[in-house]
Amino acid sequence: MIQTQNFKDIVDQYKVIFFDSFGVIKNYQGLVPGMNKTFEYLEEQNKKYYIVTNDASRSPIQLADGFHKIGLPTIKYSNIISSGMLAKEYLDLKVHDGIVAYLGTPNSAHYIETSGLHTLPVSDINDSNINQVNALVLLDDEGFNWYSDLNKVVNLLRRRNIPTIVANTDLAYPLSSTDVAIAIGGIANMIETILGREFIRFGKPDSQTFMFAYDLVREKMSINKKDILMVGDTLHTDILGGNKFGLDTVLVFTGNTLPKDAETRIASTGIVPTYICDDAVVDIYPEYFHFQSK
Amino acid sequence: MIQTQNFKDIVDQYKVIFFDSFGVIKNYQGLVPGMNKTFEYLEEQNKKYYIVTNDASRSPIQLADGFHKIGLPTIKYSNIISSGMLAKEYLDLKVHDGIVAYLGTPNSAHYIETSGLHTLPVSDINDSNINQVNALVLLDDEGFNWYSDLNKVVNLLRRRNIPTIVANTDLAYPLSSTDVAIAIGGIANMIETILGREFIRFGKPDSQTFMFAYDLVREKMSINKKDILMVGDTLHTDILGGNKFGLDTVLVFTGNTLPKDAETRIASTGIVPTYICDDAVVDIYPEYFHFQSK
Amino acid sequence: MIQTQNFKDIVDQYKVIFFDSFGVIKNYQGLVPGMNKTFEYLEEQNKKYYIVTNDASRSPIQLADGFHKIGLPTIKYSNIISSGMLAKEYLDLKVHDGIVAYLGTPNSAHYIETSGLHTLPVSDINDSNINQVNALVLLDDEGFNWYSDLNKVVNLLRRRNIPTIVANTDLAYPLSSTDVAIAIGGIANMIETILGREFIRFGKPDSQTFMFAYDLVREKMSINKKDILMVGDTLHTDILGGNKFGLDTVLVFTGNTLPKDAETRIASTGIVPTYICDDAVVDIYPEYFHFQSK
């Protein structure tokens, strides 16, 4: 079994911390126990932090609300970088008029709205408006009829050569300790294969996500990549992406990677985190806590 | 533009003809015009022929009925080899008891039934029967709820390490002159990618399909592969598979491959048919016909 | 740890045995200890057997010689099915004249020679003969200059749209207990990706290899697939291919799959052998042997 390190000892060496959300801060049961102490410590120490997430199903404001509800009142929407924000930036820069069709809930579509563009669920596309559709965004696996709307997407893209943006590159996400759900990134793969095309994908491990966060940090302080730590539970997204961007990385065992599999997976993928910790909990009174818990 | 050859001149050189169905004999509008003359000629000349199809949504008897209805009364069910028949052979040989779960219509499930096995739609799997599920067969893109049943399949395969058979390897199939539908082979790709597994796939271009037909021919006559001609409209399935199995092949322009694209596609894929014809129509009075048609 | 079964108990239930060669009968050190007893037993019991191998670097006669030298005098060349034999059958059936260019040793090229065709190493192709080149066969990773000849192959296939046959689908093969060598199948992958083409591949897990062996058996006896057992050390080739062809399969631990990894690999790939044995040794006096070995 791999020897893990104390998370606080690592955090103390860095000025800015990037956290993955699902599997690190929260999971399908709610707050990962003890993570409230981590964010209290970061506020107290005045360390900057960002939540860097592939969750494009809700806006940063809604994501922040979710953190408040599970007992993390200090996380502001401005601390959150989601792959959906990159989709919105793309639309701002590259699509100047017409309709942006989407797969996802109305909530997920709301926050990608941008001046001059009109968002429309794929189900509402018809012969009268198809020629105004200038982009397609795949946001979420919910909010549409898979059978009719996925077939509609394939035929839309055969008729209209428009940019297609995938705002969440994950293939699946956990629902419980045993079950997963197919994510929009998995669905996007299928449509790309059928059409023989490559969509525009935002989300970890892609560097553009890390760059978005890095740019926000640099607006507030002068910083070097060596001073930033990326904390995640998934080798292929958090750790690969953090490493490639030049950040030091921590793998934690509160999500996708189990302690018993870590060594094999690191060896077989060649994706090596800088550090490995049981969790991302900063426990400033660990002795006392252990005493209490008996 | 590619110079095409007369189909009758080619057919006359072979003892046995294998035909793809969709795009060669019929299309979304019904019979490909003139194909009735081809089958009349084959009967008259006493040439053996087989329809080799990736359509696993119906039994050979149902497929034969379909041909009768569009004006091809001589095609018997025993002339039809479908990838679904290979799925059934697999179950006969390799799965000895328990439940075979399936995605598809009840019709498609009916004909894979085999002694000792019970078929069950994926939607009916629950905690009380999941441990009896000993195989999963993906038959058709219709007959189930994509959202709930595809998610259920992913979790079934995470719990039960059972053989999964894909009875149709096509990614999509044509619905009209402009539109296509996602086929079960495309859906199977998505689930394989999410799970990191490789399913058991039956259907062209895989050799096992051609072998099944070849074995049926050899039961009736002594034959060499040089005496068999494969006729198809799709380079990646009919022509690649036929070539690899050692058969001479004809590409026709009544389906997936258009005359204007043929040269580019043959060059870019490296899949070269032995012959190219406009269609698979045997017109024994072509002069007269042309006279009439004026 | 997985519970293994006694190989003799399994063999006794089948009429015909297919063996993989490398990792089952021999390895980089020579004979797998005890395998001579297996072949003595098979001769004694008059059971039919075939060696089904992806080794296309030598002819069946040379492969048989190799078995004789390591102490298996009864294995005849007619017991050996190699993927190279399928390459030769393809050339016989589909390429009627001109030059067959090859990558491999002169030895490997010798046995694919067929009437009317002239074999030529890729290094000898030049402007004066390139238009006579009607097929390319990738046989072995040795016998040519990788830098100059692989670049030459890419440009040959850009100029000549000819069938390219890969006679060994393996990506790598073991050289010692720690090291591997890149196989011609791995090199073929690279060239396919660069060209955007799909070559014609022969070798396990492809069904055509098993069919070739099955046809040879059926020439000699009436047999059902249920009476054939496939024995191999590699899940992705021997076991996947055998299962798909409808055979019962045995995984042995004398080659690519180690006892400690078997359970994880079977679970992650979904490729499940019918049986698992330590090795393919038939030991008719196992008690006595164990007594001796103390």
Added chain:
Amino acid sequence: MIQTQNFKDIVDQYKVIFFDSFGVIKNYQGLVPGMNKTFEYLEEQNKKYYIVTNDASRSPIQLADGFHKIGLPTIKYSNIISSGMLAKEYLDLKVHDGIVAYLGTPNSAHYIETSGLHTLPVSDINDSNINQVNALVLLDDEGFNWYSDLNKVVNLLRRRNIPTIVANTDLAYPLSSTDVAIAIGGIANMIETILGREFIRFGKPDSQTFMFAYDLVREKMSINKKDILMVGDTLHTDILGGNKFGLDTVLVFTGNTLPKDAETRIASTGIVPTYICDDAVVDIYPEYFHFQSK
């Protein structure tokens, strides 16, 4: 045929221009005719420009020298962003000591040298130093023995779980009007497939390359992505990467994409440039020039 636009009219709308090198500024015959006038115009207009190239075989200083020799004296090394510079940044940030093994020429290795690290060709790795090897960089397809060193790389990575950096993601590069050469990116693909790993790749279309250039521009001026134009000849690298990063893009016909194929390729890939031009030549006296050329 696609209607092209005048390059000067487009350039005049942007403050900063990013150019691909090969296929835009130069080709296998040297300078693309007229490109000297483009750089004269940019200097005259005081527009910022960068050459953004996947060529990691030489340092920016050597690349600048190459431009001077073909008649572009104003291009400074500080105007050049190569994927090799990202490899060097990665090593600076993430590899703190030991040996960096490499595939490539000594020239290509020279410029990735960084304090505290020692570079060593793969051919010089042996049992005495293999445990000091802390990273591997794939720089160029020349400067090593493909057969021995590629096999050595596979076994090095089986023993040492170290970051592997691919400094050029191209699969092949043009040598003449008809021939190409296999690039190190194509070789890297083969090794990844054999090992089942994913390497760290720098180069277009990856965003990190564009970000590196964007950061350099922002050090000198306040700029928005809307003010930057990316000019390239290849849809899959220059145009896809530029689009995804949020830049407007120009496809030119002086390299990989021919006018006759452009429409088909844009439709089949779904990669749509903002503009299409015959070349990237700014001709301020086009009338006069046309007069002369008659």
